[in-house]
Amino acid sequence: MTELPRLPLPSRRTFLAAAGVGGLAAVTAAAPAEAGAPDLTPPAGFDFPVGGPLPFAHGVTSGDPLPDRVILWTRITVPDPAAIPSVDVAWELRSDPQMTTPVVASGTVTTDASRDYTVKVDAPGLAPGTTYYYRFSALGRTSLTGRTRTAVSELVHEVRFAAISCASYWSVVRWDGMRRLAERNDLDLIVHMGDQIYDYPDEDEWVRARGHTDPATFDPADVDFRRWRTLAEVRRRYALYHADPDLIEMYRQHPVFVLWDNHDLSQGDDAHQVDEADVIKAFWEWTPARPPLGDGSGAFGPAQRGQVTPRVQDYVYRSLTFGPMADVRCWDVRHIATPAERAAGKLLGDTQLAWLEASMKASSDAGTAWRVISNGYPFGQFQIAGPPSAAALFPVATPAPGDYGAWDVYPDERARIVQSLRGSGITDNIIVTGDAHGNFVWDVTDNPSAAAYDKLDGRTPTGGVASVGVEIQTTSLGRGGGTETIASTGYMQTHGGMHPYGDRAGFQPYLDAAVPATAALSAALVQENSTMQYAEWDSHGYGIVHLTEEQAVLELWWQPIRTTSDTETLGAQLTVPRGAAHATQVLRPVATSGSRVSAPAPDADAVAPADLPEVAAPALLLAGAVGAAAWVLHRRRTTTPAVER
Numbered sequence: 001m002t003e004l005p006r007l008p009l010p011s012r013r014t015f016l017a018a019a020g021v022g023g024l025a026a027v028t029a030a031a032p033a034e035a036g037a038p039d040l041t042p043p044a045g046f047d048f049p050v051g052g053p054l055p056f057a058h059g060v061t062s063g064d065p066l067p068d069r070v071i072l073w074t075r076i077t078v079p080d081p082a083a084i085p086s087v088d089v090a091w092e093l094r095s096d097p098q099m100t101t102p103v104v105a106s107g108t109v110t111t112d113a114s115r116d117y118t119v120k121v122d123a124p125g126l127a128p129g130t131t132y133y134y135r136f137s138a139l140g141r142t143s144l145t146g147r148t149r150t151a152v153s154e155l156v157h158e159v160r161f162a163a164i165s166c167a168s169y170w171s172v173v174r175w176d177g178m179r180r181l182a183e184r185n186d187l188d189l190i191v192h193m194g195d196q197i198y199d200y201p202d203e204d205e206w207v208r209a210r211g212h213t214d215p216a217t218f219d220p221a222d223v224d225f226r227r228w229r230t231l232a233e234v235r236r237r238y239a240l241y242h243a244d245p246d247l248i249e250m251y252r253q254h255p256v257f258v259l260w261d262n263h264d265l266s267q268g269d270d271a272h273q274v275d276e277a278d279v280i281k282a283f284w285e286w287t288p289a290r291p292p293l294g295d296g297s298g299a300f301g302p303a304q305r306g307q308v309t310p311r312v313q314d315y316v317y318r319s320l321t322f323g324p325m326a327d328v329r330c331w332d333v334r335h336i337a338t339p340a341e342r343a344a345g346k347l348l349g350d351t352q353l354a355w356l357e358a359s360m361k362a363s364s365d366a367g368t369a370w371r372v373i374s375n376g377y378p379f380g381q382f383q384i385a386g387p388p389s390a391a392a393l394f395p396v397a398t399p400a401p402g403d404y405g406a407w408d409v410y411p412d413e414r415a416r417i418v419q420s421l422r423g424s425g426i427t428d429n430i431i432v433t434g435d436a437h438g439n440f441v442w443d444v445t446d447n448p449s450a451a452a453y454d455k456l457d458g459r460t461p462t463g464g465v466a467s468v469g470v471e472i473q474t475t476s477l478g479r480g481g482g483t484e485t486i487a488s489t490g491y492m493q494t495h496g497g498m499h500p501y502g503d504r505a506g507f508q509p510y511l512d513a514a515v516p517a518t519a520a521l522s523a524a525l526v527q528e529n530s531t532m533q534y535a536e537w538d539s540h541g542y543g544i545v546h547l548t549e550e551q552a553v554l555e556l557w558w559q560p561i562r563t564t565s566d567t568e569t570l571g572a573q574l575t576v577p578r579g580a581a582h583a584t585q586v587l588r589p590v591a592t593s594g595s596r597v598s599a600p601a602p603d604a605d606a607v608a609p610a611d612l613p614e615v616a617a618p619a620l621l622l623a624g625a626v627g628a629a630a631w632v633l634h635r636r637r638t639t640t641p642a643v644e645r
């Protein structure tokens with residue numbers, strides 16, 4: 001096995017200080033490099049979004065862990081790609097964060113412009129349920145160290161997922177939600193329900209825009225703000241997101257399971273259409289998603305030698321197993337159904353629906369306790385006749401009566417799915433949903449309009465509406481929800497259609513006024529939708545899905561987006577006992593935590609290998625365990641659950 005040279009790790013803090021907040025200014029810092037390494041100092045005027053020293057300027061991440069292998073990802077960025085047309089990249093994976101224990105897996109691959117210099121390898125031969133650390137080396141430099149965890153194969157005390165979606169770069173002053181996730185050390189996986197990148201900003205955004213701080217000189221046609229126009233601009237948008245320091249931290253500390261949603265697959269605007277195949281290719285280049293076989297089976301092939309090819313294929317639906325406790329699958333509601341299937345009221349399409357039913361039944365037959373589904377549209381009913389109380393509170397802008405959901409438009413296929421599950425006796429199912437940018441929880445029935453459904457006990461098998469699971473929509477990591485939509489509508493009505501882009505002071509009164517209107521709207525949604533158990537359409541953050549043999553605990557964690565905070569709020573917690581298929585809110589919640597705690601991948605400043613003495617591995621492991629324990633105690637202090645914000 002080849003071992004990477006022990007190089008000083010680049011200092012993120014030093015780099016960011018040199019590059020300006022969030023990499024807004026030109027890059028001037030040089031990464032420590034081996035003697036004789038090529039000069040990668042960016043030239044004057046270098047304007048590509050980067051979040052660290054070249055060439056590993058967009059961090060590292062991992063994805064789709066199986067019990068014996070995991071995808072590792074990074075990207076090589078050089079000042080002038082024409083001068084370095086292809087790059088050899090070494091990778092290695094070990095058991096300790098300081099990378100001093102023996103190499104577990106390693107290799108060397110080559111990347112080039114055909115895959116936008118992304119690197120994606122499948123590290124094989126790993127042990128199940130195990131934390132590993134990994135890094136890359138190229139052009140005489142070494143990347144940050146990442147942390148990953150393989151899927152468990154045996155029964156463990158709990159399996160614990162985070163759930164995120166709708167992370168819009170322009171909507172936050174700082175990505176506190178991602179930083180809080182990065183600080184967690186007890187997660188098996190982050191499930192991303194889509195909208196990792198956005199093709200355009202909403203009216204309420206430009207809380208930040210790369211390279212612009214002054215609304216007077218801001219150009220909405222800036223390449224890092226407008227709709228993308230070419231494949232190169234789609235790739236650049238991924239680079240913009242991976243230039244954010246908190247995003248880099250979140251992705252390097254956890255494996256992720258990524259699904260695409262509508263914005264990830266956007267083809268731009270009418271005047272500048274990007275080929276759909278190109279947008280899909282960029283997704284497979286820039287994410288650590290493991291491509292399933294190209295036959296619609298949802299299965300994975302054997303570990304690939306060399307690099308994972310960024311295929312242009314229609315299939316993204318797939319599943320991961322976590323022993324007897326859980327499996328997690330994603331279904332595709334954006335791309336796979338043909339136009340004819342859509343016209344016939346099918347959102348999943350026949351091939352995917354057949355896969356889903358077989359996959360869910362196989363899971364149940366295997367005795368798996370919980371089935372988690374990552375989903376891109378609200379599955380539960382999301383309708384409202386009209387919120388008169390909202391109109392009274394906020395007369396400037398009242399949301400039009402209507403249907404806020406999408407599966408509501410496909411009731412027959414929804415009913416088919418639920419009836420199939422009920423017919424097979426499969427009821428311990430958790431749907432985690434993105435897209436709607438709010439906090440909602442439903443019991444899952446085939447006819448959510450039925451007034452016969454008993455919201456309180458969830459057990460009334462009247463009229464074929466008994467629940468087969470619970471759905472949690474875990475709000476957005478920034479993109480506007482009910483409050484922002486109402487506020488921007490009001491602002492534009494008052495300002496002759498002008499967007500509030502960048503007018504933070506002028507927009508704030510509209511946001512303040514929209515909060516009670518959104519609360520009224522949320523209350524009306526719970527009242528009018530019989531299966532909806534919880535609604536809050538104001539706050540932003542992520543969810544935690546904590547699964548044990550006895551129950552599922554669902555948590556909604558919130559952070560500010562227009563201000564910053566070093567703490568977060570447990571906005572709501574709901575429990576779902578096994579066999580109940582019914583969510584109940586916990587009135588005095590105590591935050592869950594996991595029993596399998598891993599030492600974080602080291603901060604670049606704290607543990608640069610050049611500064612570390614050579615010590616025996618057991619001492620390092622002990623140091624890691626002590627650090628993790630201290631972190632847990634710190635976290636319990638700083639994240640005391642609060643029901644009130």
Ligand SMILES: [Fe+2]
Nearest residue numbers: 166195435479
């Ligand atoms: Fe979204």
